[in-house]
Each structure stands twice: as structure tokens, then as C-alpha cells.
Amino acid sequence: MADPDATPTQARPARPGVRRDVPPELAALRRSIDNIDAALIHLLAERFKATQKVGILKAEEGLPPADPGREEQQIERLRDLALDSGLDPVFAEKFLAFVVAEVIRHHEAIADATRG
Numbered sequence: 001m002a003d004p005d006a007t008p009t010q011a012r013p014a015r016p017g018v019r020r021d022v023p024p025e026l027a028a029l030r031r032s033i034d035n036i037d038a039a040l041i042h043l044l045a046e047r048f049k050a051t052q053k054v055g056i057l058k059a060e061e062g063l064p065p066a067d068p069g070r071e072e073q074q075i076e077r078l079r080d081l082a083l084d085s086g087l088d089p090v091f092a093e094k095f096l097a098f099v100v101a102e103v104i105r106h107h108e109a110i111a112d113a114t115r116g
């Protein structure tokens, strides 16, 4: 496997103005960030697997794709969790809204396909 901290002689030539010899602490933090990003992608994939199943259930039951009441509860809960953990609650709410908008788009597509 490629060494992420490869010295400039082992790595591709750096683009002009791009430093290759990053300080070890920065390299370590970036490895941690990469691990966290990977976890986020896996978590999102699992969330979308669950919401796809919800979309199918809703289409079968004739329920609407969006549930604003449920979303209100989630916003309140996530804002509290964000505050407790030192994350900006406005960002947490925006992030949830971004994800939920995509889920609703999927649910609308599932409902359309189910109606035929």
C-alpha cells in the first residue's frame, strides 16, 4: 500500500506552490480526518439503506414521502445533541435538512414507481 507520508522523492512531483513535506502532526491529523470521513460515508450509506426501506413501506401504505412532524422531532433532538457535543446546532440542522431533502426525493421516486 502507498505510504501516505511518502517523501517527495517517492511521491508524484508536487504542483507548484504545493508543499509535500507536511509536518508529522498535520499528517497524523489528516489520517484521522480521513478515517472520520470514511466512517461518515459508511454511516450515511447505512442510513440511506434504512430510509430506502421506509420509502418502500410508505409507498405500500399510501403514506406521503415527507413527515414534517417527525422531522421537527429530529431537529430538536439533533440540536440538543449538537449543543451537548460542542457542534454548531445551526450546522447540525442544515446537515439534517440536506440529508432529509435527498431522502424525500428518493421516497417520491419510489412512490412514483409504485403507482406505475
Ligand SMILES: C=C(O[C@@H]1C=C(C(=O)O)C=C[C@H]1O)C(=O)O
Residues within 6 Å of the ligand: 051, 054, 065, 066, 067, 068, 070, 071, 074, 099, 100, 103, 104, 107
Ligand atoms: C425516513 C422518513 O422519511 C422522511 C425522511 C426523514 C429522514 O431522513 O430522517 C424523516 C422524515 C421524513 O420526512 C420517515 O418518515 O421516517
